[in-house]
Amino acid sequence: MPELPEVETVRRSLIPLITGKKIARVSLYYPKIINGDSKLFQALLVGRTFETIDRRGKYLLFRFDEHLTMISHLRMEGKYYLEPTVQPHNKHVHVVFELTDGTSLQYQDVRKFGRMQLVDTGTEAQVSGIKLLGPEPLSSDFTVSAFQQGLQRHHKAIKPVLLDQKVVTGLGNIYVDEVLWLSQINPLTPANQLTLAQVKELHQQIIAELTKAVAAGGTTIRSYVDASGHSGHFQFDLNVYGEEGKPCPRCQTTIVKIKVGGRGTHFCPHCQPLPLGWHLNETEDAVVGGAHE
DNA sequence: ACCTAATCCTGCATGC
C-alpha cells in the first residue's frame, strides 16, 4: 500500500526511465481508472513528451510539454513499469502508454482503485483530493506549531486524524501505527489532548521515520515494488504493523490489533497506554467506560 | 458542521 516513501521511490525510479520519451498512443483496458473524459484523456496525451515527475502527498504529478500534467494516485496496489513492447504484461494492466520508441509505460493495478486525470500544469493544487492536503512532512512547511494547530482542531482519535491527509499528508496505515509506537502515543488518544511534548515527539518521529523509509526504498508488504521492479527494505524496520501477537521490541508486551476508525490498528498496550476511560474487552475491542457489567 | 459507514475491487486466508 503505497504511502509517501513508496510513492517517492516510484517517482525517483520512474524519472530516468521515461524522461524525454514521447507518447504515440494510449490504450485503456479499464476506463474507470480515468477521472473525467477517458477519450479526451487518450487524445490529449498523444504526441506529448514526459518531462519530469513531481509528487504532492501520495499523488504523482507527471509533467509533459504543452503545460499538461497527469495526476496519478496509486491507492492500494497501483504500479508503473516500462515494457519492451506495447503488449499488456497481464490482465491487471489497465493503461498502456505506447511510446514512439516501441516500448510502453504500463499501469498495473490489481484492485483497480488507482485513479488518473489530466489538468493544465499549475492548476493541480485546485483539484479535489489535492486542494485540502496538509503540509508535506519532509518540507519546511511542516512546523511544530502548524502541526499543533492542526491537531488542536480535532477531538477525534489521533489515528484517523493522521490518516486523513489534512493536518499532514503522506502517512498511511503502516506509518501511522509506526510513528505512534515510536512516540509512545495510543492511537485512540484524542488529537487535541496530546501534550506539547507529545506533539513535538510525534512531529520529530514522523520526519525521522519517513526520511528513513525513503532511504530504504519504501516498505514492501504484499506487493509493492518500484518502477524497476525492486522491493523496498523498510519492512524489516517495522515495530508494530503486522506484528500482532508478537512481543513489543521495546518492552516485550504482546502487540495487539484493534479497529480504530474502521482501520486495523497495531499498538503496544504497555508503551502506548489507553487514554483515561478506555479499556480492551476480551475480544480486544477498545471500549469506553468501566469494566462493570 | 461533524462523524461514521459504505463504497470501490481482487486475492488470499479461513471455515465447513
Place this chain on the structure above:
DNA sequence: TGCATGCAGGATTAGG
C-alpha cells in the same frame, strides 16, 4: 476439493 465468507485499505460519498 469446493464453495461461501470475510478481510485488507485510500479516498470519496452517502447518510445520520
